[in-house]
Amino acid sequence: MTRRPSRYSAVAIALHWVIAVAILSMIPMGWWMSDAINEPGSQALAYRVFQIHKSIGFLILALTALRIVWRLTHPVPALPGAMKGWEQFAARATHAAFYALMLALPLTGWAYVSTGWAVATDTPLAVATSWFGLFTIPHLPFIEHASEAARRTIAWMAMGAHSKLAWGAIVLVALHVGAALKHQFLDRDGVLSHMIPMLPHGDDNQGVAPDPTPAVRWAERLAGVAFVVVIGVAFGMAAKPAPTTEGQSVASAPAPAAAPASDTAVTPGTAAVWTVDKAASTIQFTGTHTGKAFTGRFEQWDAQIWFDPADLAGSKAVVTIETGSAKTGDATQEGSLPGADWLDTATYPTARFETSGFKALGANRYEAAGTLRIKATTIPVVLPFTFDEANGAATVAGKLELDRSALNIGIMSDAGGDWVSKVIGVEIKVKATRAG
Template identity: 75%
Template sequence: MSASASRYTPVAIALHWAIAVAIFAMIPMGWWMSEAINETGQQALAYRVFQIHKSVGFLILALTALRLAWRLTHRTPGMPAEMKTWETFAARATHAAFYGLMLALPLTGWLYVSTGWAVATDAPLAVATSWFGLFTVPHLPFIGEAAAGLRRAVAYQAMGAHGLMAWGAVVLIALHVGAALKHQFINRDGVLAHMIPVLKHGEGRTAPEPKPLLRRTERLAGLGFIAALAVAGGIAAKPAPLANGAGAEAHAAAAPAQAEAVVAPGTATAWTIDQAASTIEFTGTHAGKAFKGRFEQWEGQVWFDPADLAGSKAVVLVKTGTARTGDATQEGSLTGAEWLDPTAYPTARFETTSFKVLGGNRYEATGTLRIKATTVPVVLPFTFDEANGVATVAGKLELDRTALDLGMMSDAGGDWVSKAIGVEIKVTAKR
């Protein structure tokens, strides 16, 4: 495009300021959360800020793609004719560098979270990404399935590049703002009015468009600056060898499809569960903050009679992919291979082996709980009340997620998610 526009279009102006505000928020946010995530009292807030940081990053990536498409199809204002050759070269190279940064920063962040490795703790950490809690953003393909050593190396290099480019953004912002103020208050050529329409627009001549070779050189200079930062950051962040074989490969063999055993009925009274009036909920803490969730889909077969405990029986199948906490990031993480892994293990199974009277309306069910490939013994105290052929049952138990092999790669010590997970059932059933 040889001709120049007198000012930027309203769409270009809106995109420019939206991206600018997002970047201004992202840089201090990133610095603060990187430190706060290691402080026990600030972890819960830092975790939330991390999710916002990722969401804003994807917003910048989308807006930048739109801004580039708009830029390639619309004319832009020319440079003032009074500008020296080196000034116009620096200005255009800086613009190219900004476009490179606005793409490279979110992309390296996306690459980092896709590795499932936390640089801060130098340990696996599988955390899903949700866009402002509205929907889950998939990780980049193939990275998460790579060997642990490769994922660790990529995580360090991606974060190193990400961090150094953030400093590069600070430098470019300072240059950009400084140049804009110089044009407005020293040169008084109206350049700033191109992006702030309320300002007085300059009427001076504009310089001719540079020759194609010079234009390519300007772009290469700007993009080369970003590439140099990314490479330098990646090299400087090369991880040290892990001590004592820590972080060794975790076996991830494909699990066979689950086949649920046929349930032999008990001899006691059969009950039909009212799903709409019944719940299975779970509780715990995450990043120092309590959470509460539920399973939206499950089914149970129950035979129970206080007068025939020997013939009483219960089998409950829970669809692990329906765990809901109201937090899209938590829900996305729960579907990961090291947590509930519903792709390989679509159901969890609870089955009783015996019942005992505790007194009054209180009883105790002994049984087994299978989650993924692990089965553990459990004891469920519960109350049973019946009126007019309708029974209400309420019970609670506490599970040790470490015994069930849940989250053991990312958080074996319970630093993020509590080891103790409470489970509460409330069941309404009819004879």
């Protein structure tokens, strides 16, 4: 018979306390952010707390999987022989419940974010999940690609289970802490020293409890897991929303969009040709997200420019932008932008601006009228800009504002601009030289 150790291994102790601290931090975090996200003054901070909450959740999931593997491959200290049979059963069942809970909490959270649905507003909300800003965690594909009605139902069920499992965690933590203190100060059997090495051992004369039979061991495990499953399933089902009326959409769909223009057919202008210095040129976009200003940029784009103040009729510009190159410095935003509701980079990898005419406004000021195509929608735009030339080198700077609802960007997730401003500013700065 394998001799039981007097304490848990260093790895088991480290995993125990790291997971414990993570779970204890998650509960107040979850309570606060659920209310704060709906308040304009705290929305920006709550958004960031949500991302941290999700990241810690995935950390708990990964560490729990590691802890289970470690537990199955390493012996653990035996329970004191003085413990009554029901106490031993309860102790082992509680441990099983903890393992089930540490898996169920992050998994229900993962299911919820995979739906792309906000329970608070009962509307779609596509937000990527970035693990501490280092890399994007994919959504569960069998949920993400389900129908809108199914995703809505799953979102309500997952959040219902998730919130009540958090209360289950509070109950288990209270029982666990209470039992540990009882062993330490009333029974004085040294059980707490199994997980806190600096504490002294208890009374060695109490002996150790015999290992349970396989039937009892499985009963203990099933009892603990059942506690978590019943909470999750029961409250998940209770949180299921009332079905929508047949034929009624749960969210307003955007109007059909115009077909995209070709990105290849370009009729050149007759004015002077310019070569853009991309290293010294930028295309930026600005707006607000959760009440806080942001600035982004497109890192990959191409421009064909024919321009001469003396030949505006022969001037022309065509700019093609790789939408997947959008960067904002926020990993969650960058993970969300490629989604179908936003830039839909998988279906429409490029956006295109093409001029139809130029107008002089006096001095170095001009206007470029043209069309802008993003995804499948094309709209007319006017870009005011300045043009300064010296010794064959030119500097161009221009700004315009776009209504993202007119371009069908983020309409399913945020048509009202509650999260992301409806008006997005675009600013171009171009340095170029006359070709030839």
